[in-house]
Amino acid sequence: xxxxxxxxxxxxxxxxxxxxxxxxxxxxxxxxxxxxxxxxxxxxxxxxxxxxxxxxxxxxxxxxxxxxxxxxxxxxxxxxxxxxxxxxxxxxxxxxxxxxxxxxxxxxxxxxxxxxxxxxxxxxxxxxxxxxxxxxxxxxxxxxxxxxxxxxxxxxxxxxxxxxxxxxxxxxxxxxxxxxxxxxxxxxxxxxxxxxxxxxxxxxxxxxxxxxxxxxxxxxxxxxxxxxxxxxxxxxxxxxxxxxxxxxxxxxxxxxxxxxxxxxxxxxxxxxxxxxxxxxxxxxxxxxxxxxxxxxxxxxxxxxxxxxxxxxxxxxxxxxxxxxxxxxxxxxxxxxxxxxxxxxxxxxxxxxxxxxxxxxxxxxxxxxxxxxxxxxxxxxxxxxxxxxxxxxxxxxxxxxxxxxxxxxxxxxxxxxxxxxxxxxxxxxx
Amino acid sequence: xxxxxxxxxxxxxxxxxxxxxxxxxxxxxxxxxxxxxxxxxxxxxxxxxxxxxxxxxxxxxxxxxxxxxxxxxxxxxxxxxxxxxxxxxxxxxxxxxxxxxxxxxxxxxxxxxxxxxxxxxxxxxxxxxxxxxxxxxxxxxxxxxxxxxxxxxxxxxxxxxxxxxxxxxxxxxxxxxxxxxxxxxxxxxxxxxxxxxxxxxxxxxxxxxxxxxxxxxxxxxxxxxxxxxxxxxxxxxxxxxxxxxxxxxxxxxxxxxxxxxxxxxxxxxxxxxxxxxxxxxxxxxxxxxxxxxxxxxxxxxxxxxxxxxxxxxxxxxxxxxxxxxxxxxxxxxxxxxxxxxxxxxxxxxxxxxxxxxxxxxxxxxxxxxxxxxxxxxxxxxxxxxxxxxxxxxxxxxxxxxxxxxxxxxxxxxxxxxxxxxxxxxxxxx
Numbered sequence: 036x037x038x039x040x041x042x043x044x045x046x047x048x049x050x051x052x053x054x055x056x057x058x059x060x061x062x063x064x065x066x067x068x069x070x071x072x073x074x075x076x077x078x079x080x081x082x083x084x085x086x087x088x089x090x091x092x093x094x095x096x097x098x099x100x101x102x103x104x105x106x107x108x109x110x111x112x113x114x115x116x117x118x119x120x121x122x123x124x125x126x127x128x129x130x131x132x133x134x135x136x137x138x139x140x141x142x143x144x145x146x147x148x149x150x151x152x153x154x155x156x157x158x159x160x161x162x163x164x165x166x167x168x169x170x171x172x173x174x175x176x177x178x179x180x181x182x183x184x185x186x187x188x189x190x191x192x193x194x195x196x197x198x199x200x201x202x203x204x205x206x207x208x209x210x211x212x213x214x215x216x217x218x219x220x221x222x223x224x225x226x227x228x229x230x231x232x233x234x235x236x237x238x239x240x241x242x243x244x245x246x247x248x249x250x251x252x253x254x255x256x257x258x259x260x261x262x263x264x265x266x267x268x269x270x271x272x273x274x275x276x277x278x279x280x281x282x283x284x285x286x287x288x289x290x291x292x293x294x295x296x297x298x299x300x301x302x303x304x305x306x307x308x309x310x311x312x313x314x315x316x317x318x319x320x321x322x323x324x325x326x327x328x329x330x331x332x333x334x335x336x337x338x339x340x341x342x343x344x345x346x347x348x349x350x351x352x353x354x355x356x357x358x359x360x361x362x363x364x365x366x367x368x369x370x371x372x373x374x375x376x377x378x379x380x381x382x383x384x385x386x387x388x389x390x391x392x393x394x395x396x397x398x399x400x401x402x403x404x405x406x407x408x409x410x411x412x413x414x415x416x417x418x419x420x421x422x423x424x425x426x427x428x429x430x431x432x433x434x435x436x437x438x439x440x441x442x443x444x445x446x447x448x449x450x451x452x453x454x455x456x457x458x459x460x461x462x463x464x
Numbered sequence: 465x466x467x468x469x470x471x472x473x474x475x476x477x478x479x480x481x482x483x484x485x486x487x488x489x490x491x492x493x494x495x496x497x498x499x500x501x502x503x504x505x506x507x508x509x510x511x512x513x514x515x516x517x518x519x520x521x522x523x524x525x526x527x528x529x530x531x532x533x534x535x536x537x538x539x540x541x542x543x544x545x546x547x548x549x550x551x552x553x554x555x556x557x558x559x560x561x562x563x564x565x566x567x568x569x570x571x572x573x574x575x576x577x578x579x580x581x582x583x584x585x586x587x588x589x590x591x592x593x594x595x596x597x598x599x600x601x602x603x604x605x606x607x608x609x610x611x612x613x614x615x616x617x618x619x620x621x622x623x624x625x626x627x628x629x630x631x632x633x634x635x636x637x638x639x640x641x642x643x644x645x646x647x648x649x650x651x652x653x654x655x656x657x658x659x660x661x662x663x664x665x666x667x668x669x670x671x672x673x674x675x676x677x678x679x680x681x682x683x684x685x686x687x688x689x690x691x692x693x694x695x696x697x698x699x700x701x702x703x704x705x706x707x708x709x710x711x712x713x714x715x716x717x718x719x720x721x722x723x724x725x726x727x728x729x730x731x732x733x734x735x736x737x738x739x740x741x742x743x744x745x746x747x748x749x750x751x752x753x754x755x756x757x758x759x760x761x762x763x764x765x766x767x768x769x770x771x772x773x774x775x776x777x778x779x780x781x782x783x784x785x786x787x788x789x790x791x792x793x794x795x796x797x798x799x800x801x802x803x804x805x806x807x808x809x810x811x812x813x814x815x816x817x818x819x820x821x822x823x824x825x826x827x828x829x830x831x832x833x834x835x836x837x838x839x840x841x842x843x844x845x846x847x848x849x850x851x852x853x854x855x856x857x858x859x860x861x862x863x864x865x866x867x868x869x870x871x872x873x874x875x876x877x878x879x880x881x882x883x884x885x886x887x888x889x890x891x892x893x
Contacts, residue, residue, distance in 0.1 A: 039516070039743050041489070042509050042736060044499045054729055057498045060470070065733055066495035069486045069667055070473045071811040080471050087468070103669060104533045104710060105728040111710045134692035139709045183692075232729055238498055240532060240669060240731030263563035263612075263817060278707060280568045281533060281540045297816070299534040300483055300661060302669030304494055305734065307471060314468050382500040387726070388692060 047376075050412045051384030051398050052182035052357045053210060054232035054239050058402040061237045064311035065304045072300055080310060081291060081301070087313035091212065091235070092227055092245045093321070094219035099245040100291040101309055102282070103302045106209040106230025109242025111139050112282035113205050113226050116254045117174055119275060120144035125172040125202075127158040129188065130181030131387045132207060140176060143278070148172065154184045154389055155348035160192040167200050174203045180211030180354040182233075183387045185347065185396065187215055187354040194222035203249055209233060209242075213316055214328030214356035214400050225250040234328060234356050236401030237312040241305035246284070258285040264297055328355040331399040331409050334439040338413040339397070341435030342420070343428040347394045356400035359386070361393060366425045368392060374422070379415040406443065409436055476805075479841045480813030480827050481611035481786045482639060483661035483668050487831040490666045493740035494733045501730055509739060510720060510730070516742035520641065520664070521656055521674040522750070523648035528674040529720040530738055531711070532731045535638040535659025538671025540568050541711035542634050542655050545683045546603055548704060549573035554601040554631075556587040558617065559610030560816045561636060569605060572707070577601065583613045583818055584777035589621040596629050603632045609640030609783040611662075612816050614776065614825060616644055616783040623651035632678055638662060638671075642745055643757035643785035643829050654679040663757060663785050665830030666741040670734035675713070687714040693726055757784040760828040760838050763868040767842040768826070770864030771849070772857040776823045785829035788815070790822065795854045797821060803851070808844040835872065838865055 049055040070077045081100075088099045102112045114136070118124055124145045126137045129152035140147045148170045152158050163175065175197050180187045190206065197204045203225040208217050212227075213234030219227055228244040231237030246254070257274035277283040281299065289296040316324050332355045336346060339360050347359030362368040368385070372395065375381050384396035399409055413432040420427050478484040499506045510529075517528045531541045543565070547553055553574045555566045558581040569576045577599045581587050592604065604626050609616045619635065626633045632654040637646050641656075642663030648656055657673040660666030675683070686703035706712040710728065718725035745753050761784045765775060768789050776788030791797040797814070801824065804810050813825035828838055842861040849856050 039746050041493070041743060042496075042512070042739050044496050044509070044736075045505050047497070047499050047503065049498065049500055051500060054498055054501065054732065057733075059497075062495045062497065062733075064470070066491045067471075067473050068476070068488075068491065069478065069483055070476050071478055071480060071805075072483065074476065074805065074811065076474050080473070083471070104537065105731055107728045108533065108537075108710045111708065115708075131692040135690070135709075138690050138692070142705060142707050142709050144707075230729070238731060238733040239729040240734050261564070261567050263560040263567070276571060278571050278573075279540065279544075280564075280571050281537045281711075299536045300659070300668040302534055302667060302734070303483065304486075304491075304667040304737070305669050305731070307473075308733070310471050314470060318468050376500075376503065382503065 046380050048381045048403065048408060048411060050403060050408065051382050052396045053398060053400060055398055055401050055403045057238055058236035058312070058315055060315055061308050061311045064307040067307055069303045073295060077303070078295065080306065084306060084310040084313065085291065087310060087317060088243045088245065090317045091243065091313050092219045093217065093221070094245050096219065096245045096247050098251050098288055100287065101306065102228070102242040102244055102287060103299055103305065104242055105239045106228065106232070106242050107135070108282065109228035109230065109244050110136065110207050111279070112242070112284055112287070113228050113244065114139050114176065115143050115279045115282050116277050116284035117203065117205060117226060117250065118143045118145040119257070121146060122174065123148065123170055123172040124174045124176055125150070125163070125166050125170050127152060127163060127177045129157055129184060129186055130154055130178065131183035132178045132181045136176045136178065136207065155186065157186050157188045157349070157352045160196055163193055164196050167197070167202055172202055174205055176205040178207045179217060180208070180215060182210045182354070182357050182396065183390065185354050185357045185359040186349065186352050187211060189352070190224065191222045194224050198223045203253065211354055211356070214325060214404065215354055216325055219245055231309055231312050234400045234404070235312040235316060237308045241302060241309050243309060254285050260296070261286065325355065328400060328404045330440065331404040331406070332356055332358060334409050334436040335397055335399050335412070337439040338409070338432040338436035341428065341431040342417060347390070356404065357396055357398045359390070359394040359396050362395060363420070363425050363427065366420070366423060368395060371419055371423055375415060375419045379419070381412055381415050383412070383416070406440055409440070475809050477810045477832065477837060477840060479832060479837065480811050481825045482827060482829060484827055484830050484832045486667055487665035487741070487744055489744055490737050490740045493736040496736055498732045502724060506732070507724065509735065513735060513739040513742065514720065516739060516746060517672045517674065519746045520672065520742050521648045522646065522650070523674050525648065525674045525676050527680050527717055529716065530735060531657070531671040531673055531716060532728055532734065533671055534668045535657065535661070535671050536564070537711065538657035538659065538673050539565065539636050540708070541671070541713055541716070542657050542673065543568050543605065544572050544708045544711050545706050545713035546632065546634060546655060546679065547572045547574040550575060551603065552577065552599055552601040553603045553605055554579070554592070554595050554599050556581060556592060556606045558586055558613060558615055559583055559607065560612035561607045561610045565605045565607065565636065584615065586615050586617045586778070586781045589625055592622055593625050596626070596631055601631055603634055605634040607636045608646060609637070609644060611639045611783070611786050611825065612819065614783050614786045614788040615778065615781050616640060618781070619653065620651045623653050627652045632682065640783055640785070642753060643833065644783055645754055648674055660738055660741050663829045663833070664741040664745060666737045670731060670738050672738060683714050689725070690715065754784065757829060757833045759869065760833040760835070761785055761787060763838050763865040764826055764828050764842070766868040767838070767861040767865035770857065770860040771846060776819070785833065786825055786827045788819070788823040788825050791824060792849070792854050792856065795849070795852060797824060800848055800852055804844060804848045808848070810841055810844050812841070812845070835869055838869070
C-alpha cells in the first residue's frame with residue numbers, strides 16, 4: 036500500500052535556472068474553485084488573459100493565447116503547426132535549447148539546418164543572413180535566452196533581416212521573457228512561445244504563445260476541423276493536416292476564438308495561474324520588472340565575483356536572470372549543491388552537456404529576483420564553500436551585492452536597461 | 465490597457481459531464497509552494513504518485529506516471545508512441561471520443577479501421593473479435609466511458625480476447641475512472657490514460673497513464689535519446705523515432721525513471737493536484753468511491769425520471785457518473801441551461817453531434833457525487849423548467865432522489881456495484 040498522507044513540500048528557496056519559487060499571489064490564484072469550460076465567466080477570463088499576454092509579449096497580435104502543456108509543448112505546437120514535412124528550417128544553436136528546437140523540428144520531418152555557435156556566445160546577424168541565403172528556409176527558429184549557457188540572443192536585427200528576406204521567425208522566449216526585453220512587434224518576430232516558470236513567477240504547465248498574421252496565415256492553410264465537431268459551414272483548408280491533434284494551433288485558435296470549438300478541456304487552474312502571472316507583471320510594469328531582474332542579477336554576479344569566483348560566458352550578452360559561475364578548482368560541485376539544498380534549503384543549478392561539472396547556474400528571476408533572496412544565497416553559498424574547504428575570498432560577497440543593489444527601495448538606474456547599459460554601469464563601478 | 469484586476473471566479477456548482485468542481489483538498493494542494501525539479505523531495509513525490517496511481521488504475525505496472533497535458537494529450541501520447549505510420553488500429557466508435565481516437569490515430573498516419581456503433585449503445589465483444597480477424601490490427605483503441613453518450617463500454621472480455629489474439633489494447637478512461645470499475649491488470653488492458661477532471665475531483669491539465677510490459681516493449685523499440693542530453697552509454701533503438709518529442713513516452717519514462725533524464729519541466733502544481741486526487745480516492749477506497757458515484761448517479765436519474773423526463777441510451781450500460789436526459793418537447797434547451805447557470809449558479813451540460821439540442825447531460829462525479837449536489841440540482845432544475853412553462857411532474861423529483869439515496873450517511877447497498885446489480889436494484893424498486 037503506498038503512502039497516502041497528504042504531500043507537504045519542504046521549504047525551499049529556488050535560485051536555479053528555473054523553475055523558481057512561485058509568487059504567492061499565483062499560488063492563491065490556483066486555489067480558486069473551477070468554473071465550467073464554456074461558462075461566460077470562463078470565456079471572459081480567457082479573453083482577458085489574451086489581452087494580458089499581448090502586454091507581456093509587447094504585441095498587438097490577435098492570436099495571443101495559451102497552450103496546455105509545459106513550455107516544451109509550446110515549442111512543439113509552434114513548430115509542428117508551422118513546419119510541414121520537407122520544409123526547411125534554420126536553427127542557430129548556442130546551447131541546449133537550440134538543440135531542442137533542432138530535435139523537435141527533425142521530428143516534424145523538416146529539413147533542419149543548424150548554425151552551431153560556441154557555448155557562451157550568441158549568433159551574429161551576418162551569420163544568419165548568409166545561412167538564409169544558402170539554405171532558403173521557410174522558418175528561422177531560435178531561442179532568446181538559453182539558460183544552459185546563460186546567453187541572451189539579440190533579436191532586433193534578426194527579426195528585421197528575416198522579414199526582408201521573406202522568412203518567418205519563431206522564438207522560444209521561455210527563459211527570458213519578463214526579465215529581459217522582448218518586443219514581438221517591434222522586432223518583427225512571427226511566433227513566440229514561453230512558459231510561466233522563469234521570470235513570470237508561476238509554475239510550469241501552461242505555455243503562452245503569440246502568432247502574427249503571417250504565422251496565422253501559414254497555419255490556416257492546414258486548418259482541418261475535427262470530425263466529431265465539424266458543422267456544415269466548416270471547410271477544410273487545402274494544405275496537409277497538421278500531424279498533431281493536441282498541438283494543432285489552428286484548432287486551438289478555434290477554441291480560443293469566437294466559435295469556441297471544443298478541443299481540449301482547458302486546464303483551468305493553470306489558466307488562472309497564467310492570468311495572474313501576467314497581471315502581476317503588468318501591474319509592476321514591463322520596464323520596472325526587467326530592471327528588477329537586471330539589478331538583482333547584477334548583484335548576484337557582483338557577489339560571486341567578490342568571492343573570487345569566475346563567471347561563465349560573454350557577460351555582454353548574459354541574460355538578466357541567470358548567471359553561470361565556474362565551479363572552483365578541486366571543489367565537488369554536486370556535493371556543494373546538495374549541502375546548500377539540504378542544510379540551507381537553497382537550490383542552485385547544475386549544467387548540461389559540455390558545461391556539466393564545470394559551472395553552476397544561479398538564477399534571480401520572477402518572484403525570486405529579490406534583494407533578500409540574493410543576499411541569503413550569497414551568504415549561505417559562502418558558508419558552504421568554506422565548510423568544504425574551497426579557497427574563496429570570504430566576507431566580501433554580501434557587501435559587494437549590497438553595493439550593487441544600492442539602499443533598500445532604491446529605484447534601479449533608469450539608464451541601465453540593456454547589455455550596453457550594463458557595460459556602462461560596470462565601467463562606472 | 466487590459467483589465468489588471470485579479471480574477472475571482474463566480475460561485476458555481478458544476479453538474480455537467482466534466483470538468484466538475486474541484487475537491488477543496490486538491491485546490492489546497494495546488495497552493496503549495498514549488499520545489500525544484502530534481503530535488504529529492506520532488507522525485508520522492510513523483511515516485512509516491514506513481515504508486516498512488518497504480519492503486520487508481522488497479523495495476524502492478526511499473527510504468528504508471530503522468531503526462532503534462534490535458535487528458536487529450538494523454539491519448540495522443542499513448543497513440544503516437546504505440547503507433548508507427550502504417551500500423552493498423554481498430555477503433556470501436558460509440559460516441560464523440562471514439563471519433564477523437566480515430567482522428568488522433570489518423571494524424572499518426574496509422575491505418576485506422578472503425579466499428580461504428582449507434583450512439584447510446586456499446587460494442588459487443590463478438591463484433592470486435594470479428595473485426596480483429598478481418599483487420600489484423602496492432603492495436604485496439606477504445607474509450608471506456610464516452611460522456612457524449614453516457615455509455616460505459618464493458619472491457620473484461622475485450623481485454624481477454626485481444627490478449628488471445630495477440631493484439632495490444634489502449635483505453636481512454638478519462639471520463640470513467642474513479643467512478644466506474646476499471647481493472648487494468650485483471651482485464652489485461654495494455655495502456656490506459658486518464659485525466660483528473662471527472663471522477664477524481666481535480667482540475668484538467670495533467671494526464672495519468674499506465675503501460676504494461678508489452679506496451680513498454682513496443683515503445684522501447686523506438687527509444688531515441690535527445691541529442692542535447694545523450695551520454696556515451698545511451699544507445700538508440702532500431703525502430704523509427706517517435707514523431708513527437710513532447711509525447712515521446714520513452715523519453716517521459718526516462719524522466720520518471722531512475723536515470724531522471726531531463727525532458728519537460730514537470731508541472732509541479734499539477735503533480736501536487738494529481739497526487740492529492742489519487743490520495744483522496746484511495747483513502748475513501750475504490751469500492752466506496754465507485755459505489756458513491758453509482759448511488760448519486762442513480763438518485764439523479766431517479767429524480768429526473770420522477771419529473772417525467774426520459775433518459776437517453778441503454779441504461780444497462782450507463783456510466784455511473786453522467787446521465788443523458790431528453791430535452792422536453794418544446795423546451796429551449798440552451799435557454800434553460802443558461803438560466804440555471806445565471807440564476808442558480810448550477811451548470812449542466814449540452815451535447816455534441818447527433819445529440820446536440822436533443823439531450824442535456826448531467827454529471828454526478830468526483831467531489832460533486834454528493835447528496836446535496838444532487839438534491840440542489842434537481843430542486844433548481846425543476847424550478848427553471850416550471851419558469852419556462854415546460855410541462856413536468858412537479859414535486860416528485862427530490863423525494864424520488866431521497867428515496868433512492870436512503871437516509872444520510874447510509875452505506876450504499878453492497879450488492880450494487882455493476883450494471884447487472886443496477887438492473888437488479890431497479891427491479892426491486
